[in-house]
Amino acid sequence: MRSICPLCEATCGIEVFMEDGLPESVRGDDADLFSQGYICPKGVALVELSEDPDRLREPMIREGDDWKTVSWEEAFTRVDEGWKKLWTEHGKESLGVYMGNPVSHSTAMSLYGTGLVKILGTPNFFTASTVDQMPKHASSGYLFGHPMSIPIPDIDHSDYLLILGANPLESNGSLMTAPNLPGRLKALQKRGGTLVVIDPRQTKTAKLADRYHPIRPGTDALFLAAIVHQLFAEERVVADGAIALCEGVTAIREAVQPFSPERVAPHCDMAPEAIVQIARELFDAQSAAIHARFGTCAQAHGTINSWLVDVIHIITGNLDRTGGALFTKAAHGPDNTKGVDGIGRGFVTGRRKSRVSGHPEVMGEFPCAAMAEEITTPGPGQIRGMLTMGGNPVLSTPNGARLDKALASLDFMVSFDVYLNETTRHAHVILPDVSPFERTHYDLSFSQLAIHNYARYAPPLMAPFDRPKDWEVLLQLVGIAAGMGSKADLDLLDEQGVRQAIGREQRRKNTRIGDLDVDAILDALAPRRGPERLLDFLLRTGPYGDAFGKSDEGISLAALEAAPEGIDLGPLQPRLPEVLRTASGKIELAPPSFIEELTALSTNLNNNSESKSILLIGRRQLRSNNSWMHNVPSLVRGKKRCTLLIHPDTAAKQGLRDGCKVTVSNETGQVEVPLEFTSDIMPGIVSLPHGWGHGVENTAMGVAVDHAGVNMNLLVDASQLDRLSGNAVLSGVAVTVSAC
Numbered sequence: 234m235r236s237i238c239p240l241c242e243a244t245c246g247i248e249v250f251m252e253d254g255l256p257e258s259v260r261g262d263d264a265d266l267f268s269q270g271y272i273c274p275k276g277v278a279l280v281e282l283s284e285d286p287d288r289l290r291e292p293m294i295r296e297g298d299d300w301k302t303v304s305w306e307e308a309f310t311r312v313d314e315g316w317k318k319l320w321t322e323h324g325k326e327s328l329g330v331y332m333g334n335p336v337s338h339s340t341a342m343s344l345y346g347t348g349l350v351k352i353l354g355t356p357n358f359f360t361a362s363t364v365d366q367m368p369k370h371a372s373s374g375y376l377f378g379h380p381m382s383i384p385i386p387d388i389d390h391s392d393y394l395l396i397l398g399a400n401p402l403e404s405n406g407s408l409m410t411a412p413n414l415p416g417r418l419k420a421l422q423k424r425g426g427t428l429v430v431i432d433p434r435q436t437k438t439a440k441l442a443d444r445y446h447p448i449r450p451g452t453d454a455l456f457l458a459a460i461v462h463q464l465f466a467e468e469r470v471v472a473d474g475a476i477a478l479c480e481g482v483t484a485i486r487e488a489v490q491p492f493s494p495e496r497v498a499p500h501c502d503m504a505p506e507a508i509v510q511i512a513r514e515l516f517d518a519q520s521a522a523i524h525a526r527f528g529t530c531a532q533a534h535g536t537i538n539s540w541l542v543d544v545i546h547i548i549t550g551n552l553d554r555t556g557g558a559l560f561t562k563a564a565h566g567p568d569n570t571k572g573v574d575g576i577g578r579g580f581v582t583g584r585r586k587s588r589v590s591g592h593p594e595v596m597g598e599f600p601c602a603a604m605a606e607e608i609t610t611p612g613p614g615q616i617r618g619m620l621t622m623g624g625n626p627v628l629s630t631p632n633g634a635r636l637d638k639a640l641a642s643l644d645f646m647v648s649f650d651v652y653l654n655e656t657t658r659h660a661h662v663i664l665p666d667v668s669p670f671e672r673t674h675y676d677l678s679f680s681q682l683a684i685h686n687y688a689r690y691a692p693p694l695m696a697p698f699d700r701p702k703d704w705e706v707l708l709q710l711v712g713i714a715a716g717m718g719s720k721a722d723l724d725l726l727d728e729q730g731v732r733q734a735i736g737r738e739q740r741r742k743n744t745r746i747g748d749l750d751v752d753a754i755l756d757a758l759a760p761r762r763g764p765e766r767l768l769d770f771l772l773r774t775g776p777y778g779d780a781f782g783k784s785d786e787g788i789s790l791a792a793l794e795a796a797p798e799g800i801d802l803g804p805l806q807p808r809l810p811e812v813l814r815t816a817s818g819k820i821e822l823a824p825p826s827f828i829e830e831l832t833a834l835s836t837n838l839n840n841n842s843e844s845k846s847i848l849l850i851g852r853r854q855l856r857s858n859n860s861w862m863h864n865v866p867s868l869v870r871g872k873k874r875c876t877l878l879i880h881p882d883t884a885a886k887q888g889l890r891d892g893c894k895v896t897v898s899n900e901t902g903q904v905e906v907p908l909e910f911t912s913d914i915m916p917g918i919v920s921l922p923h924g925w926g927h928g929v930e931n932t933a934m935g936v937a938v939d940h941a942g943v944n945m946n947l948l949v950d951a952s953q954l955d956r957l958s959g960n961a962v963l964s965g966v967a968v969t970v971s972a973c
Contacts, residue, residue, distance in 0.1 A: 235262055235797040236691040237674045238276040239338045240858055243405040243412045244676045244683075245272050246799065247279070249694055256280045256670050256694065266799040267687050268412030273405060274856050274868060279669055281865045287934050288651045289665035290700070298931060300653070305701060309709055309719035311662050315645040316713060319618045329357040329608070329616040331601065333624015334859055336360070339666075341704040342622060343677040344764050348730065349707060352714045356585055356594075357616050359601040361859075364630055364961045365527065366408055368535030371595055371958040374580030375824045376543060377560075378814030379569040380596055381681050384543055384558035385409055386522035387805055388417050388684055391556040392426045393518035395511065397453055397538075398528020398964070400436040403853040407526045410676070410683040415441070417684075427518070429511065431456070432528065433850055434878070434920055435913040446511075447915045450848045450965030452501040453525070454534040454834055456508065457541035458492035463512035464548055465489065471550035478810055481823025485544060488828050491835040500837065502915065516549045520556025528850065531964045534834060536957035540827050547822065552809075559805035560812045563681045564688035564788060565768065566775030569812050573742050577814025579821075588614045590952075592959050600959035602631045602951040608639040618645040620710075623666070627655040628860040628926050631949035631961045632901055637929075649706065652864065653933040655926070667703045670694040673764045675793075686802035688772070690793035692765075704763045727762055731755065734767060738774050745780040757781050765790060777802055826957060846967040847883065849897065851923045851945060860924035863937040875942025876909035878920040879970070884910060887970055894973045897921070899966065902947035905973055919970060921945040923963075 238245045246265025250258045259279045261272030282288070292308030293300050303311075319327055330350055336342040350358055362370065370380035386409060388394060399407065401414040411417060418428055418441060430439040431446050431453075439445040448456060464470055465486050476482065494505035494512075501508075515521045523545060529538040543552065551557030562570055568577075583593030589606045592599055599607075604626065608616045619640065627633045627640070633655075640646065640659035648660040657663050674691040701709070705723055708730075712721020735754055739747050746754065758766050769790035772778050779787030788800060815821050856868040863869055877897060879889070889895060891910040896903055897919070906921065914920055926944025927937040946963070953962040 234694050235265075236670070236694060237676070237689060238272065238279065239669050239674055240275045240279070240862070241405045242407055242410050242679050242682070243268070243273070243414070244410055244679050244689075245276055245412045246689065247272060247276055249670065251694065254695060256283060262798070264798045265689075266801050267685065267689065271413035271416065275858060275862060278862070278865045278867050281867055282862070283668040283670055285864055287864055287936070288668070289653065289663060292665065293653070293663045295661050306719070308662055308664060309713065312647055312710070313713045313719040315618070315647070315661060319645050323615070323617050325354040326356055326614045327617040328353060328355045329359065329604065329619045330355060331604065331619065331621045331624055331626055332360045333622065333626070333629070334361045334365070335623030335861065337678040339623065339703065340673045340675050340677060340768070341707055341764050344767050345704060345707040345711065345730075346622065349711050349714065352711055353620070357607060358598045359604055360598055361601065361624055361629065362596070363598065363600045363602065363959050364531070364963065366530055367595060367958040367960045368530045368955055369408055369539040371536045371582065372539035372543065375827070376540070376820055376822060377812065378577045378579050378816075380580060381567060382560055382569045382812055382814070383408055383682060384546060384552055385561055385682055385684055385805065386524045387520070387556050387559050388421060388522065390804070391421060391520050391522045393429075393514060393521035394418070394421060394426065395429045395431070395515065395521070395523045396438060396442070397431045397523065397525040398530075399524055399526035400432070400438045400853050401524070402437040402441065403855045404526075405855075408682050409524055410679040427514070429514075433915050433918045434852065436852075446503055446507050449500065449502040449915070450528075450850050450918060451532050453529045453532065454537045454541065455492065455497045455837070456501050456503065457538060457545065458489050458831065458834070459494045459497040459508050460512045460515070461485065461541060461544055461548070462489040462492045463494055463509055464516060464545070466493075467513070469513065469516040470548045474550045474554065475547045475552040475809055475820060476550070478813070479547060479820045479822040480817060481821065482548075484823035484828055488823075488831045491838055496838050515545060515551070520554065521549065521551050522546070522556070522558045527853075528964055530960055531851075531962060533953065533955060533962050534830065535955040535960045537827065537830050537834065544822065547820070553807045555804075560808045561681055561683050561805060562686055562776055562802075562808065564686075564775050564777050564802060565675070565677060565680065565771040566778065567681055569814055570776045571741055571743070572814070575810040575813045575818045577816065579814070579816040588612070592954070595959050600954055600961065601626060602954060602961045604630070605632065605636040605639040605951065608642065617643060619643055620647045620649075621656055621660070622649045625654050625656045625860045628924055628944050628946065631946055631951040631963070633926070633944050633946045634902055635951065655929050655932060658929070658931045664706055667697050671697045672703050673768070675768055685804055687799050688777070688788060688793055688802060689799035690768070690790060691797070692794070702763070727766070731758070731766055731770065734770055744774070745783055746774055749781060754781060761790070830957060847970055848918050849945065849948060849966040849968045850918060850920050850964050852878070852920045854922050857922065857924055863925065863927060863940060864934045866936055869936060869940040873907060873940075875906065875922055875925040875940075877906045877970070878909050878911050878914050880912060880914050880916045880918070881910050882916045883919070884908065889970065889972055896971050896973050897948060897968050899948055899968045901950045904943035904945070904947055906943045919968070
């Protein structure tokens with residue numbers, strides 16, 4: 234039976250072999266139009282994940298330090314009672330909501346999660362985006378008018394690819410949905426293309442590259458600004474294409490004047506000649522693209538990094554052209570595919586500010602690094618309860634020790650999760666999610682970031698046993714939030730949700746279904762219900778949809794069901810100016826706040842580039858997905874992977890030997906971890922993987938505890954954020970390293 238792997242952004246098609254109605258094994262689906270049989274070790278381990286004896290299958294309630302399993306009815310009653318008490322005593326804003334990375338991989342949570350947060354009525358909304366990719370959303374929102382209008386490298390047709398702060402051979406891609414990236418990058422080289430990698434560590438991707446340049450962590454903005462400076466200085470700037478739609482080119486030319494390669498290079502620990510060469514290659518290549526990811530986002534200037542990448546795309550003529558960076562057109566019809574082409578309301582941040590530190594909201598959320606202070610700081614609006622969904626912020630957000638203590642102080646906490654882990658151990662009620670094989674799968678988020686336009690759907694391979702489906706749990710929470718109690722009418726809520734979706738679509742300008750009767754649309758969607766009905770509606774009103782009979786060639790959910798290998802919607806195509814949703818109808822290339830930040834950054838050029846601090850960076854690992862996959866035996870066997878990588882020269886200066894246990898510390902915290910020598914990392918830099926640190930009391934993840942590792946976020950200062958996006962600074966953290 235065919236399905237789709239839900240564990241990372243690659244979204245590989247899989248074949249699941251069933252025996253007696255249960256999954257037996259998984260392999261890559263050779264017939265899948267997008268992944269063509271590729272699969273990584275995480276996908277192969279899906280059956281292990283599903284059958285994990287530690288995976289929660291029944292709701293649990295905590296009384297003191299003791300847990301007991303209860304019925305779903307009792308669990309929902311406890312949630313209803315807890316939320317009512319919280320709101321009666323402290324108001325709606327006393328509940329905080331955190332959504333982790335797995336929400337993006339869940340069709341049900343993607344479809345119902347936003348509505349749940351809206352009806353909960355709290356301003357205190359946090360997601361894993363602010364420890365990951367929020368700078369790219371912010372820069373894309375300001376430039377193009379929509380935070381999901383992210384230019385995607387057209388790597389299947391590119392002649393030159395520059396990768397910064399990313400290791401797609403280990404991460405499987407990120408903000409670039411592309412199965413089999415090793416094969417695609419090798420194909421780029423085989424057709425004569427060039428792959429260049431910039432990173433503090435010579436990663437697996439960097440070893441594949443034609444050229445690798447190390448860079449000092451935290452200086453990517455200087456490097457990128459120098460590229461822009463050099464392009465302007467040599468007049469290597471196109472006069473047509475996307476640049477003709479831009480406002481602010483002159484402002485950028487002036488702002489990058491201080492950033493010559495000669496001035497920038499010492500700060501980056503790079504040769505100025507290397508910077509000049511890369512600038513010329515980006516312009517001279519027949520087509521070129523830049524992929525800059527986590528390492529560039531998790532910095533103090535993450536938004537500036539993300540912005541300058543697209544400035545380079547634009548001035549070299551590589552934005553919105555084949556082989557450069559293009560915009561995906563997703564089949565389910567996100568906002569940047571609907572409405573009036575080229576015109577929108579633009580992107581706004583700071584519509585409200587966090588209570589304690591005054592952080593501006595971005596995309597409706599506050600920095601997750603601010604959660605602990607919002608819980609522990611008394612006063613009106615203090616968070617007294619939390620709802621966490623599919624995340625483990627104690628391990629994945631800054632200063633996890635502080636957040637751990639904060640969660641322990643809450644009056645009431647609910648978690649929607651499959652494990653009793655470092656975060657959910659603080660919950661009063663845990664509502665378990667279904668297994669990967671028991672859910673509908675359609676990639677609402679990642680189909681907007683794909684290197685090729687496609688649509689694929691996978692139905693549940695088996696029904697949940699003696700429990701509600703994932704979307705029914707979410708609708709029940711919606712009902713409780715709406716005051717309908719613990720026995721809400723799910724059919725009524727489901728019907729209301731579909732009618733609201735129809736209403737929103739019919740109010741759009743240029744909608745294709747404005748003249749259709751609502752009941753006729755509902756009849757056409759019948760007998761589907763739940764996420765399948767919503768998904769069918771979105772597909773049929775999307776850019777490729779049949780608009781309920783108005784297009785004979787259009788797609789629907791039925792069309793996807795008839796093509797389990799997926800429907801190929803064609804390579805990425807130029808979409809400017811149609812994709813724009815700015816108020817001006819232009820690419821607003823020089824937002825004043827960005828220019829101000831770049832001007833402030835130029836003052837760093839006057840500072841001494843020498844530093845005696847050892848800088849800590851993270852690292853991706855193919856067998857991990859942040860903190861989720863460490864309880865699967867096949868993915869943690871072998872040598873220890875939670876080690877501190879260090880260059881032998883750095884170790885020698887500290888008097889350290891290979892394999893010894895060291896203390897890594899700073900003012901925020903400390904960890905003890907085995908040392909691993911490698912010449913693949915720059916001197917003065919050390920690296921720990923993200924997402925480890927299991928083994929605290931009152932958790933139930935036996936395999937993870939046996940491979941506990943340490944939590945690098947214990948060393949991350951929650952007050953250090955990218956000002957423009959609220960993203961945490963997780964890379965380039967100053968530490969000391971000493972023998973235990």
